[in-house]
Amino acid sequence: MTKVKVASIGFGHLGQWHAQKAHQLDGCELIAIVEPYEPNQKKAQEEYPETKIVSDIKEVMNEIDAAVIATPTSYHYEIAKSLLENGKHVFCEKPVTVTVEEAKELKELASKAGVKLQVGHSERCHQVWERLEEFGEIVKNNNVATIVRNSPFKGRAADVGVVEDLMIHDLDLALMLFGKPKSIRAYGMKVLTDKFDHVKALLNYGHSVVTIENSRNDVKTERSVQLNSANGILRVDLLNNKVSYSKDIKSDSEQEIHEFDYEKRDHLYIEQEKFYNSITNNTEEFVTIDDGIAAMELIAAVNTSLNENKEVNLV
Template structure:
């Protein structure tokens, strides 16, 4: 593989996320987008339009002509496409979750590691510039006590194969593990509208003594993405959609004779660079294809670790 040439890459699946990958990879200088593949070839041609990207009808032939692939197909098809792609390429990016079930995700972890694949999971929030700043703040804190995560959406017609835990909550489960480390206990409750869980709340206790409280809903009529950290030396409020961080500190406690306590608070806005997370995520993957892995990029182990916690939450809710 030429260390400086663009990476020859293809996309499997042209749903919403596949179309986002198409948009970014079509623009990145480090990518040579050779094909897109979707079971609905006519729809794929409509989506591709005048971009000049080929629509493959023979997926094995298309895979034999590239160095890397992005799998953005329905979750239930991930395992089959990972196994197929691995016959032709050693660089695989798969949208979260790794597969639709813990058992097959564990099998894919063993499969990926036994073959020595360069494998990245699409846990995109790790590449949100606000999360990067949040981690730096927490790493410098005297004592992090608890981190709260909220992620809500209205129920989407495009999501029919996974519940809210593996669809939405998995992002914050991964961030909780990324920011606070491994867990020692997980508890949860939730609500199911029909056959799948649409609201879930979980409490994660981490090995370092921190707590993560995670709420995910797709029956809430408001889109929210937030992280709030309670520390002994500060409170951090991070709004992921607007990429805004506010830092609050208690600067002084004063009491004069005969008067009540007076507390002076200091509030500070933390600057966050306006970068698109998907672009950063795909640039990290392309770099890893050339032997330059990005620190913190989630591989198969991180993807499976998140699935293990997802499974614990599902079992706590469903019994």
């Protein structure tokens, strides 16, 4: 099997994990780790002594087929643009760029070069989404959904707000589960940084509403999705991989609640594996640039609502 020759760009918090997956996967060969920060370079060299450690992707551009971008978001556009202009396949962590316009430009470059451009929306890898048919009536007739993602402050991703850092995961999940909303109204607070650290967004679907609550300055870590409808309740604990549901909520007696656990998956491994498979087999990306742009358009709407204190219509 021909292996995809890849460079892993960025060796910070998330980049270290992406480099590890590229090193482990059979479908690719880790040619280089790109990291300009000297302490991180040293750490990368200690962990991967057989791998080239360079400061700039240009140093290995002619040696690779593809690259994984796991740098701070503000660097995504320039790095991805350079790779695409050189005909390289790109896996880019979310959000793919700072602005929708930049993301659309990358889409055009990828199309022109005939290469893959996959976005890292890893929450799609939870296998519970593959079992939604088991809860069809709850999901199809959902009236109220609540998505929560909170964590204590970790001092990372300070170049963006909580919307770009955390909420983008949940906006993508909302798009995947329910489609595009009709409007968005958001509320937020700035606490530790000059950007929003706590945000609550209300996604109006006309017949239903989705509430997304995110904080990166909380007392605990929580990640969950709950769907409420006249046909039952479904709660997915994404942190502990547990599902709870009830389909007899109209009964006067005590509800019968069912629970089951599902196996943890290595999401970064899976999405990278799908990326290399799409290159080798020339199939569509697991998460396309259009998916990434759709999530970014919702980010833009949330930020407009926050900054202008108003509801933003999307249709």
